[in-house]
Amino acid sequence: MLMSGNQNVNVFIHSGSFFKVTKKATIREVASRAKVSLATVSRVFNEPSLVAESTLEGVIRAARELNFRPNQMGRNLRTSRTRNIGVMLPTLGNMVFAECLQGVEAAARERQYGIVLGTTGYRPEEEDAVSEFLLRHRVDGLVLTVANGAKSKVLDKLDKERIPYVLAYNQLSRPGRPTVSVDNRAAARQAIEYLLSLGHRQIRMVAGSFKDSDRAKLRYKGYSEAMRAAGLAPQLPIEIPFLAVDARVHLMEALGTRPRPTALFCSNDYLAMVVIRDLVSMGIRVPGEMSVVGFDGTQAGILTQPVLTSVVQPSQEIGRTAIAVVIAMVEGERSPSSAILHHTLRVGGTTAPVVA
């Protein structure tokens, strides 16, 4: 039910003064005020150690008096670097990416790099438009999460243009492209082993559309491996479209099967929370009648009672690492490299099955 609030958009027009670009001080004016050359001023801001102490002081004073701030554009043009990293993510509506972006932003700023953001809304066709946009803005490198790393045209383009990039979350079967992720397969296996250890035997996986996610596929492999290792037959995944608002239809169907599952392993936390909500609204007790496990370990998962059981990815760390790698590539310090970061299993509201 929605009760509407006030229905007017009030717009106040302030003072009529428009914004004109007021002339900013340049290196040239600082130079003449400090009675030194352009080069010296430039050195003060780039390699102060090359400048005599007394000169340094004079320049700094002049700069402060003029309220001088080095113009990044001139610098960019000259060095053909923007000190900007493009970041392309599926959405910020899923907290796992918002958390990652926090890490990205912090790590970039520490290194004096800006980050330019673009989101694709999980639409593979948007990946092309967004990357093109970022490239036009002449970012020095990219951190990106694509739907499917194996068949992304974007990556081919980046390779051809020889622009440094790092994939975040995507995990490729064949190495060759730098990625930062957890070991999705091992992580999924561990989650299933945990459910098995609780006594569950009827375990199914719930996932978004498979063809659009290399990670989901790997997690399904981990699920299958763990099931087989326990002498059980892996079941087909229950597929629920990304961004589904209501999972009940899909759940209905899956729960109709015999033997009925006692535990669901969801390919991400968002899905897990949707599933739990809808199970509860269907009158099924969670975790009493159904244990649900997520994947991502977002902060959202600890806002529930009981806490969501989930495979925790270090999202901020994934972001930080991706930035470190891509900046190293931009600065020519390292060749591309991939990293597999630790995952952990956060145990929250999951119980043994009622019927073991």
Add this chain to the structure above:
Amino acid sequence: MLMSGNQNVNVFIHSGSFFKVTKKATIREVASRAKVSLATVSRVFNEPSLVAESTLEGVIRAARELNFRPNQMGRNLRTSRTRNIGVMLPTLGNMVFAECLQGVEAAARERQYGIVLGTTGYRPEEEDAVSEFLLRHRVDGLVLTVANGAKSKVLDKLDKERIPYVLAYNQLSRPGRPTVSVDNRAAARQAIEYLLSLGHRQIRMVAGSFKDSDRAKLRYKGYSEAMRAAGLAPQLPIEIPFLAVDARVHLMEALGTRPRPTALFCSNDYLAMVVIRDLVSMGIRVPGEMSVVGFDGTQAGILTQPVLTSVVQPSQEIGRTAIAVVIAMVEGERSPSSAILHHTLRVGGTTAPVVA
């Protein structure tokens, strides 16, 4: 409980080839290939209408053959515009800002502007550093949310530098600075009126640190007004530090008072979810024994069962509007203006008090 996953960080070094910047085609090369002047090529990409059809074709073909992409840096330096808007937000950990950023990003890209992100972690002292960073990156304008719009040194600086900006979420008592927000006071009043209509009389407000949020203050005013209008005495707010992981101590204290509150109005959804979780873990039934209302209307709030009752701010729309206003200012089309957007009340899991 945390069960650790694999404890190794595996790093694969790929092919030894470092990234060198391969020479990109410039306007000059396109010009010579198309046998026209630099100016003509420039016109093709900026004012194609000024160029004869036949010339246009030739230039476009040459550009495509050379895989030419106009270099934004040269353009920037020349026009002293970056086509980048800086966005400064408290955190992405709170979904309300992540949602806003989604709107900001989409609206900016539609207009061919990039957005450069900076987060302050709710630390007012960081506001200065982040804004300085954004300014150094020579963004054309800023969209920002500050802790307290009335006493922010950052805004003074921006005014002095005459760089266009718009505040998002902040709502100032005296106009003069452009803001995009809902009517926080009216919205809070409406939430309280709703609780009153359910029969609640003992209603308290829960908020983060007050001195750090102009919005929270306005919401408290709305609470107070509604209470007085109903002939009830407004109570002091229950203050819970931002980012508190556990609200139980604060809650204990507040619930010790007589008469005990039957409803809590939280100054944002994040807080509301923490409060609900902690109440439940204390054995208090929500909404049975305690009704809780949030503010923000984030998507996170509909991942629970029952859905979180909350004042819904149109966060994406706030972002979109802020971008529209700031870009209009950058392009000199409009003078600064403020907007108050609609709010709505989303009614979810709230009930009449057990003892009315």
Add this chain to the structure above:
DNA sequence: TTGAAAGCGCTAACAC
């Protein structure tokens, strides 16, 4: 409709 030329602010050789 097109071209020539100046120069945005800065860095990095190179010379002193």
Add this chain to the structure above:
DNA sequence: GTGTTAGCGCTTTCAA
């Protein structure tokens, strides 16, 4: 340690 100078790639008068 410091200065001189040549552009980085582009837009934009001004003239033709």
